Amino acid sequence: MVLFRYTLRLVAKLAAFLVLLTPVFSAAAPPNGTISISVTPFRAERGQTVEIMLVTPPDTSLSRDQVHAVILRPSAGVESLPLQPGKPGEYRATFLVSENAASGLYAVHAWMGKEMTPTAIGKSTLLVGKIVSDFFIPGRVDPDRPQADLAEYLQDFSHLGGNLLIAHALVTKEKAYYPSAICKTDIIPGSANDLVEALLRHGDSEGFAVLLSVGWDMTRNSPHEARMEETKALMKELYNLYGHHPSLVGFYAYQEGSGTYLVPYLREFCNCAKSLNAGLLTGCAPYVDDPLLAGYLSTLRELDVLIFQGMVMASYRPDNRKKYPLRRVRDFCSLGAGAKRLQNKIALTHVELFGYLEEAVNHRYLTNYGNIYQEILSAATVADNDGVVFFAYHPVIYESLKKHPEAQRSRQAVLDGMQAFGAIAPASHEPNPLAVYFPYSDWVIERWSECFLPALDAFRELGIPVNVLPYAPPLSESLLPYFPMHLNPDVLNRLLQERTVLVLPNVSGFQQTDSDLIKALVQQGGALVAFGPQIPMGSSYDQREVFGGEPLPSKLHTLVRVRAAAGSRAAAGSQQALGAVQLAAWRSTGAKVVATFEDGSAAALVNRYGKGTVVTVVPDAMTAARWFPELVRDLIDVATSSVGVGRPVDILGANSDVDLAATRTPMGFRVAVVNHNLHALQVTFRPLPSSLPGFAEWYDLSSQKRIEAAPARQSLTLRIAPGEFRSIEFRRRVKPY
Numbered sequence: 001m002v003l004f005r006y007t008l009r010l011v012a013k014l015a016a017f018l019v020l021l022t023p024v025f026s027a028a029a030p031p032n033g034t035i036s037i038s039v040t041p042f043r044a045e046r047g048q049t050v051e052i053m054l055v056t057p058p059d060t061s062l063s064r065d066q067v068h069a070v071i072l073r074p075s076a077g078v079e080s081l082p083l084q085p086g087k088p089g090e091y092r093a094t095f096l097v098s099e100n101a102a103s104g105l106y107a108v109h110a111w112m113g114k115e116m117t118p119t120a121i122g123k124s125t126l127l128v129g130k131i132v133s134d135f136f137i138p139g140r141v142d143p144d145r146p147q148a149d150l151a152e153y154l155q156d157f158s159h160l161g162g163n164l165l166i167a168h169a170l171v172t173k174e175k176a177y178y179p180s181a182i183c184k185t186d187i188i189p190g191s192a193n194d195l196v197e198a199l200l201r202h203g204d205s206e207g208f209a210v211l212l213s214v215g216w217d218m219t220r221n222s223p224h225e226a227r228m229e230e231t232k233a234l235m236k237e238l239y240n241l242y243g244h245h246p247s248l249v250g251f252y253a254y255q256e257g258s259g260t261y262l263v264p265y266l267r268e269f270c271n272c273a274k275s276l277n278a279g280l281l282t283g284c285a286p287y288v289d290d291p292l293l294a295g296y297l298s299t300l301r302e303l304d305v306l307i308f309q310g311m312v313m314a315s316y317r318p319d320n321r322k323k324y325p326l327r328r329v330r331d332f333c334s335l336g337a338g339a340k341r342l343q344n345k346i347a348l349t350h351v352e353l354f355g356y357l358e359e360a361v362n363h364r365y366l367t368n369y370g371n372i373y374q375e376i377l378s379a380a381t382v383a384d385n386d387g388v389v390f391f392a393y394h395p396v397i398y399e400s401l402k403k404h405p406e407a408q409r410s411r412q413a414v415l416d417g418m419q420a421f422g423a424i425a426p427a428s429h430e431p432n433p434l435a436v437y438f439p440y441s442d443w444v445i446e447r448w449s450e451c452f453l454p455a456l457d458a459f460r461e462l463g464i465p466v467n468v469l470p471y472a473p474p475l476s477e478s479l480l481p482y483f484p485m486h487l488n489p490d491v492l493n494r495l496l497q498e499r500t501v502l503v504l505p506n507v508s509g510f511q512q513t514d515s516d517l518i519k520a521l522v523q524q525g526g527a528l529v530a531f532g533p534q535i536p537m538g539s540s541y542d543q544r545e546v547f548g549g550e551p552l553p554s555k556l557h558t559l560v561r562v563r564a565a566a567g568s569r570a571a572a573g574s575q576q577a578l579g580a581v582q583l584a585a586w587r588s589t590g591a592k593v594v595a596t597f598e599d600g601s602a603a604a605l606v607n608r609y610g611k612g613t614v615v616t617v618v619p620d621a622m623t624a625a626r627w628f629p630e631l632v633r634d635l636i637d638v639a640t641s642s643v644g645v646g647r648p649v650d651i652l653g654a655n656s657d658v659d660l661a662a663t664r665t666p667m668g669f670r671v672a673v674v675n676h677n678l679h680a681l682q683v684t685f686r687p688l689p690s691s692l693p694g695f696a697e698w699y700d701l702s703s704q705k706r707i708e709a710a711p712a713r714q715s716l717t718l719r720i721a722p723g724e725f726r727s728i729e730f731r732r733r734v735k736p737y
Contacts (some may be wrong), residue, residue, distance in 0.1 A: 016374050031086040033057030033590060034277050035067070035122025042344070044097045044106075044126050054083065054091040054110055065112035065119050071095060072246045073127075074104030074163040074207045079362045081108065095126075103387075104163030105209040108279075109246035121243050123279035125209070130425060131348060131387030132418065133164040138177035138195040142402075147198060152201055153398050155238050160393070161418055166252050166283070167199055168213040168392070171234065179243065182233055184219035196242060203247025210247045211283055211305075212238050214269075214453045215254030228265070231255075232272045235650060239276045250281030250304070253594025258287035260482055263296045270302035285309055285350065285389075288332045291438045291448050295470035298339035299478035307389050308336035310350040310375060323356075326371065327676050329378035330659045331456050334468035338435065342472050342490060346386045349379035351417075353396040353410065361410055366396050368412040370723055376417030377674040377725050380424035381458075381661040383467050384431045388421060390414070423702040423727045427672035428661035433645040434459075434529070434636065435467035437502040439514040439536075440484060447506075455505030455531065458621035462629055463651030464636065471514065487517040496519055499643040501636075504530040505621050509537040516540050523610030527639040530614065531621040533584040546605030547616050548591020554584045559598035560628050566594045566606065567634030576628045583619050591616070595631060604631065606638055611644035623658075637688075649730070650686040653717075665729070668696060672727035675720040686715040687730055701727040 036055040044050050054474055056067060069081040069091075083091040095106070106126045113119035134157055142149035157165075158467065170176060176183035178196040187193050196212065203210045214235045216227035235251055242248050251273045253266055268281040283305030297303060310329040311322070333349040340347035352375065355367025379388050393414065400407035436455060438448070439708055452468075459466045472491055473484035495502070502521070507530070510518060515538035522528060530536065530547065537543050544550050563573040585597055591607035591614075607614045615635045617624050624632050633650060648669035649662055658681070659674040668687075675681050687696075698707040698716050707716070707728070720726050 013098035013565070020610075030238050030303060033059050033112070033120035033121050033656040035112065037110060037122040037124035037279050039106055039124045039126045041312050042126055044128050044447045045324060046097050046099050046101050046128065048097050050095045050126055050281055052081070052093040052095060052108055052124075054093070054122060056089045056091075056112065058089070059120075062439070064070075067091060067110060067112055068115070069093060069108065069110040069122075070246055072107035072109065072204065072207060074102040074106065074209070074210065075207045076102065076207045077110075077160065078246050081110075097128055101128050102163070102207070103161070104131055104207075106685065107209055107246055107249050116244055118244055121277060123249065123277050125249055125279070127346065127386065130421075131164050131284045131346070131383075131389075132161045133166060133348065133387065133389040135160055135168040135390070136199065137169050137392065137395045138167065138199075139172060139174075140399050141195055146195060147192060150195060150202065153394060154206065154208065155321075156398055157393060158206070163207070164209045164211070164387075165199065165203070166211045166213055166389075167196060168252070168254070170213060170238075171215060171218050173218050174540065175227040178238070178357060180234070180237060182230070182237055183217045184293055187509055196238075200242055200245040200247050204245055208247060209249045211250050211252040211281065212242070212248065213252045213254045214238065218291050231269065235269075236276060240503075243277070250283065252305075253282070253284040256285055256309075258289035258293060260290065260293055260296045262286060262293060263300065264298065264480060265281065266303060267300055270300060274302045281305055281346075283307060283346075284577075287311060288335060291335055291452075291470050292440065292467075294335040294339040294439075295440075296478055296612075298342040298345070299469070301475075303345065305346045305348065306336040306339055307348045307350050308333050309391075310352050310377065310379070312352065315510060317342060325657065325661050325676065326374045327378055327460070327657060327674075328453070329357065329375050330381050331453060331468065333379055333382045333385065335470055337382050337431075338467055338469040339472070340384070340386075341431070341469075341494065347384070348387050348389045349382050349385050350389050350391060350555065351375045351379055352391050353393060353414070354391075361404075361407060363401075366400055366407055366410055369409050372410055372413035373417045373420075374676055374723055376414070377420055378659045378676070380421040381428050381465070381659040381672060381674060383428050383465065383661065383663075385428065388418075401434065401597055408638050420702070420725060424661060424672045424674070424725060426701060426729070427663055427670040427727055429670075430663040431498070431500070432465050432467045432662070433499065433640050433647065434464065434501045434503055435469040437504060438468065438470045439507060439510055440473065441511065451506040455503070455621040457656035458505075458531075458625040459503075460654055460656050460658050460660060461622070461625040462632060462636075463654045463660065464633070464647070465662050467500075469500070469502070473513065477513075484513040487513055487520060487735070492517055492520055492524075495524055496524055499645045501527045501529060501643060501645070502530060502637045504536055506531060506534050507536040508534040510539065512539050514538075519546065522546060522612035522614060525611035525643065527613045527643050528615065529636060529639050531624065532618045533620055535616060535618075544589040546607070547605070547614055549588045549602055549605050549616065551691060552585040552587055552601055554582055556580045557583045557585070557597040557599075557603075560595055560603050560631070562595050562631060564592065564594055565634070566604075566631070566638050569630035570628070576631075578627055578696075581623065581664040586616065586618050593637065595628070605636060606635070615639045633639055647688055649688060652684040652686060653682050655681070665731075667732045668727045668730040670701065670727070672701075672725060673720055675722060676726040678722050680722055681720045682717060683720055683726070684715050684717045685728065685730070696730055696732045699730055699731055700731040
């Protein structure tokens, strides 16, 4: 079994760790002050120099204590960080991110006084590349050999590229798994059974950043109203016990949930963490029942890490299942990536390693190779993601392997999936120019599944990757009672600056806050693409002025005819038979009619409003994608080109059961397709004119080899096996061979 092989290879190393982990008492006395640390930039590229500023606390009683600083490097551990004094109480340092730097969180840790019992602590982090995280469960560690078992798990996790751990379920009904003075426990301070201390020591020496999960005191039946204060008390206790460890980078909220009701709890949780040390990270993993939760979480200044749960295999119970297809991992995790944009948070994708009972491996709480592998592929296509979180490799796979060798196949899925993640990630590095927008509302939560998910599938059929952007209220209106009235100026400015085209799929209307946003966005030069059958009315704009038309009664339509070409794909005069389909129709009140139905009523319009452009496709997104996709691609390019953003490639031959990613590069573009179908797909990549100048060649990002048979400057057709992916790069070069 694989664990035995690891053990044999690591005998010497384990012996060293057993010496390292000899029990040492960690005092719980809190530090007297906090060292402020700023790191610029937070997201660092390889080859870049990071500027670090330290400011010591003003307490004069601490001024006699010397300041020390280290930086925790992923997979390498702690190294000294030389400080250069500046003004009194200020110190500067620089850190060069090498060209071959490991991915993950780099933790800057400073202290005054003694290292183990500091008088002041400073913490901050910077991110390089992708995070690979897992939930570590102390209660699942082998009680007969806890230190060796922990070391073996960490070694195994490092083979997956792991660089961040969330120490979860630190307190259960039975006990606390650390020497708590608040909860019932049998852990003695300084004992070898203090697995939090052991984990953090490994983190310090091996370069694992750690978030400690904090909930209430589950060992006692305390009143519900006391649980928030218990959570705060436990967080303070954990910080006082373990804050001196460089690998402790923050706290994770044990409490999960959905709906905007969760926001006040998380605000209080995060404020508590930041009161201990402003440099601590805070994280949570909410559900996706209400997409507005993502937008409201984006307004929490004190919240740093968003892990929106994949929720494709979230229950054994047959009465509690949605049976979402695997591609929904991308859609749900895209909510977190969209929410992160407002305040530059960390957005991690979420992969479930457990599965439905009928698909379980040997009746274990573990799913099969195909589910795990394709979940990871789907997560990799989330645009602008910061990495992946497994729920949960430690208890579900690592522990299963001890008694069930057949779990090795599921472990192999994680290994293969992470290799694929590395090949797909270059194609999902940047946000897409189009974002499906979920507006504020207090009554249309069900439209997420009824309107938005089908629209996301329509864009899959079109071969166009899109982001998901949830509504975010103004920060001053993100508090209870929720009823925002004004547009969020930060969102408006970012959409204009990043030239994002908003997609509105069957949105009936807006409340004041979104009505003002949409009106201002288009007036100031932004672009919209609206799909029917409902085109949104607004409280602060006239639908006929913004969209350039008005609705007619729906009827059976049999034909779509292109009246005026919007691009090079669908020629004027071309037509597409529809059969007999009940569809809405419009008439123009000033917009240019691009396509009509057989009776002359408008099927697609382009309108100018203020400085902006509005494209209206009267049928719903899926009908349009299936019946006249080339016309829709032309219309979408009208919107993107109007804001100065061009798509690099058409992806032809896709269907609704794929995941897509595409991003421009200085010399061309990268593109990836994941095939979730049970059959192979023939997919054609058609470079768009903006990608074509000069000579070019195609590369496979998995093999890092040139695709020899690929025609330069022409479309490339590839076969994608069922359950597999292709990730390729179109790269211009100066001259032909």
